[in-house]
Amino acid sequence: MNSFGCSFGCCLVFSVVFLGQVSTLPTGCKQKPNQIGQYTLKCEGLSLTSVPTGLGPLSFIYLSGSSDHKNNITALRSGNFDGATKLFSLEISWSQIQTVGTGTFAGLGELHNLNLANNNIRRLTANTFKGLSKLRSLDLSGNKDCEFDRTMFTNIAILEELNLGDMNLRKIDNSLFSGLRHLKVLKLQMNNIKKIHQNVILNIPSLQTLDMNGNKLRGIPEELKSKLKAMTQIHISENPLQCNCQLLWLRELAERFYYSKTDASDIICNGPARLKYSSFVNVPKSEFVCIPPKIVRCQQETYSLPEHQRLTIECEFEGDPEPSGIKWRRPDGQLMDGRGTNHGQYEITENGTLIIRSVNTIDDGSWTVTAYNKTASDDLAVSVHVNLSTTPTETKPTRHSTPTAITKTVTDSISTSALTRSGTIRQVSNTTIQTTTTTSKPFLKTVDPSPEEHVARDDGLSVWVVAGAATCTTLAVGGLGAVVWCLVKRSKKVVPSTECLRHSNPKKIVVYL
The missing domain is CATH 3.80.10.10 (Ribonuclease Inhibitor)
Incomplete structure (x- = not known):
């Protein structure tokens, strides 16, 4: 390989004098003036590996390869076009260019047409085209996967043609x-x-x-x-x-x-x-x-899985035109809208599939998927049941040597509420009575309170009780030392007694003894 931009053995070198300036060009390049004295240089199909030096006061430069015979000019740099201050048109296509350095075109203030088509340019910025204040035509076609944004046009704002x-x-x-x-x-x-x-x-x-x-x-x-x-x-x-x-x-x-x-x-x-x-x-x-959007089906109507697992809900949509948008509404009302979008731990793919990367108690309940376009929409409900993966930690009470029957009356809309222990643990409310025989090991007991139930508070803080639309409260139950955990409505999150007061509208109570 010689230093004049040709593969070894494929061309010789000759010198051309432009107004006293020597330009060294590969053999095969053609240059000639037009009728008004403007010079054109053509070095096409010569497998160039660099831009020829000493270009002089040219008006038109063509250094392109072809799809069959590409150049191998991997980079354009500052100084490549020094002296070509009167250049009007520049074409370097099919040349495998990967980078265009800042300042490459800085001295080409008269350039109107720039063709960099069918190269491998990776990235273009505003600085790439700095100095091209008169550029009218830019061809970047064929530079696949090139990165750029609107700032690329900052210094070439008077473009008239863009490819x-x-x-x-x-x-x-x-x-x-x-x-x-x-x-x-x-x-x-x-x-x-x-x-x-x-x-x-x-x-x-x-x-x-x-x-x-x-x-x-x-x-x-x-x-x-x-x-x-x-x-x-x-x-x-x-x-x-x-x-x-x-x-x-x-x-x-x-x-x-x-x-x-x-x-x-x-x-x-x-x-x-x-x-x-x-x-x-x-x-x-x-x-x-047109045919209105329709949700044909989802893979399942109900999903049940442990907390923190990944969940994918895929549905089939139809319509003509196909639904322009897909949105998913969480049980608490939060909306995720748009194909190919991310919303924290939630993703809606281009085909409308919902992906929850790690399900939580807030995801438990009825989800709604909506397919829509400008004139119509269709909804479908999908149930998600999140199985709680944690068990409350047992608090071991100090027990009396002799079992004692413990009773506490709760006023307001509950006629009677009591926890008793005498070989059996018994929960009494105005809705149901459930009885479970005690064993030597702790166990969980779940009770659905009536929506009308309220709570009473007493000193002692031995047992926490949750009911209906009210917040958590306490009952003193002597020496039993039971610990009540509440399962909060909507989110269905199990929280210990110390956190219970922060939540309203609990759905169930869980008694851990």
Whole structure:
């Protein structure tokens, strides 16, 4: 490999004098002036490994390889184009460029056209294009998975033509092009864009040509109707368009401008099934109908699992168009909305599946899944039962040497409430009476209180009692020393007596003896 940008043995080197400046160029490069004295340099298909040096006062430079014979210029750096201060157009495509350094184009204040297509550029920032204050046309197509955001356009705000085709773009931020007030031509062809928000286009006031060919669009927002009517060219062929009521507005425009402004013959319906492969402009208006969203089924209607386990609830949805949104409502009312979104420990996938990374007591109860679009929705309830994984710690009481019957009367709406111990533990309320024979080991006992029950408080703090709509309170029960745990309503969280007062509306009481 020699130092002049050619593979060894493939080319020689010659020198060209530009107004007293020597430019060293690989053999095979062609340079000539045009009728007004502007010089053009072409070094195409030469397997270059670097940018030739000493370029001089050129107006047009073409250093591109081809799909079959790529260059191997892996990086562009500051100083590569020193001396080319009058450069008007620069093309370096098919060259396997991976990085473009800050200041690479700093001295190219007259550059109007820049083509970096079909390289492997990994990242672009505002500094990448610093100094290109007159740039009008930028082609970045074919740089797959390149990272950039709206700040990339900070120093090239007067762009008129932008090509971001074949870059494996999946989503377009609503404000990505909002700073490009002079942009007339936008090419987003051959990407993987499934949806495009109306603001992406509405934020470009001067746009005349839009190329969305070869994406994954199933529809186009009706809010773009007036904008599209004012444009010159719209290309939307090779998209899986769903020919339903939400695209009827576009079909209505066909009679007015489709044949003259759009490649209409290539616009084909992908669905519904009865219209598949039909020409979009030839489908009768009466065929553009919609089917409301429907939740066909979920894998299970009820899920029961231990606390802290991962839970996945997958459901099947249908409708035409397919539901634009899926939302899940937790038993306590908290809403998670949006496909492909994360909400803390909750995730809604693109297909609407709910993933709870670690179920907790707050997840216990009836969940509601909703499939919706602009005009209709459908709901389905899914029950989740979280099995508590912890057991309250036993508090060992100091017992009397002789078993004693212990009784305490609770006033208010409960006529009588007592805990007794005389070979049997007995819980009495105004709803039920349950009896369990004691054993030598501690055990759990669960009682569902009536919603009308209230509580009474007494000194001693030996036993905690939970009832109905009231908070936890205490009863003195002599030497029994029982410990009551409360299972809080909604969250169904078992809490010890010291925390019980913080919770209202408990659903059950658990007595641990």
